[in-house]
Amino acid sequence: MPASRSPDAGTLYIVATPIGNLGDISQRAIEVLDRVDCIAAEDTRHTQRLLQALGLHKPLLALHEHNERHKHEQVLERLAGGESIALVSDAGTPLISDPGFILVRAAREAGLPVVPMPGPCAIVTALSAAGLPTDRFTFEGFLPTKRKARHDALMALRSEPRTMVFYEAPHRIRETVDTLVEVMGGERPLVLARELTKAFETYYSGSAGQVVEQLAQDDYAEKGEYVVMLAGAPEQSDSEARAVDTDRLLATLLKEVPVKVAARLAAEITGEARNALYQRALELK
Ligand code: SAM
Secondary structure (H helix, E strand, O other), X not given: OOOOOOXXXXXXXXXXXXXXXXXXXXXXXXXXXXXXXXXXXXXXXXXXXXXXXXXXXXXXXXXXXXXXXXXXXXXXXXXXXXXXXXXXXXXXXXXXXXXXXXXXXXXXXXXXXXXXXXXXXXXXHHHHOOOOOOOOEEEEEEOOOOHHHHHHHHHOXXXXXXXXXXXXXXXXXXXXXXXHHHHHOOOOEEEEEEOOOOOOOEEEEEEHHHHHHHXXXXXXXXXXXXXXXXXXXOOOOXXXXXXXXXXXXXXXXXXXXXXXHHHHHHHHHHOOOXXXXXXXXXXXX
């Protein structure tokens, strides 16, 4: 317990740490890490190395995805008792594909102050230099690791108009980009940011098909961490959108009934000409 109640008493600080380059830690982050009573860290050994590099000494407690469900209560008790605690993850901003959500939600529900210390985050860092539209984007975290689930997750994003951002592990990057091409086609603009802020920072960019080639030619492609950024689906005119829907309808019907019946049912549902739908059904068959 701290000797006296400081202005920090009971405060939970959410502190962003570097994603590769130590120089990216903010002055405020260093001051807070130096000032708090304790640091809750995703991996205490990892954070110990950061503190050593900053010349700081501080008690650490482990708070990671496997213990957060029960450990957060202990952290809350300490905050309620007047301690100040900083939450850090291994890299970047806590809670962004990292632990901390359960703790932050509970601290807010308990009426305790939660104060963010902004800093590095791979999503924003990658987007800022990618050259893809950033006025609106959607962060999708890590795609599922199982092949079918990954394929289905991407299928669900096929018509997403905003730039899509994913995190990906190096050993899955080639497979993920191949699946992107399979689902979205080879023409979509795609940018991969590898090893951001580190010595071998690399951007791969072009059409998705070109990026597949770039990865194939790079012996180091499976080393390092990746942010994957895919341009959104081009805006469709009303008639194009209808055509896509009609194709989907016909394809579904064709699985169950003959071409002629499919065309008649599709005509009844959409109000489009039966002959045109019959021709289209023959093409799709
Ligand atoms: N909390 C972190 C943040 O704010 O970005 C993200 C943590 S998440 C567990 C780790 C993933 O972030 C990596 O697999 C990679 O996709 C991405 N990432 C983190 N650091 C990166 C870097 N230096 N370059 C590229 N991607 C990085």
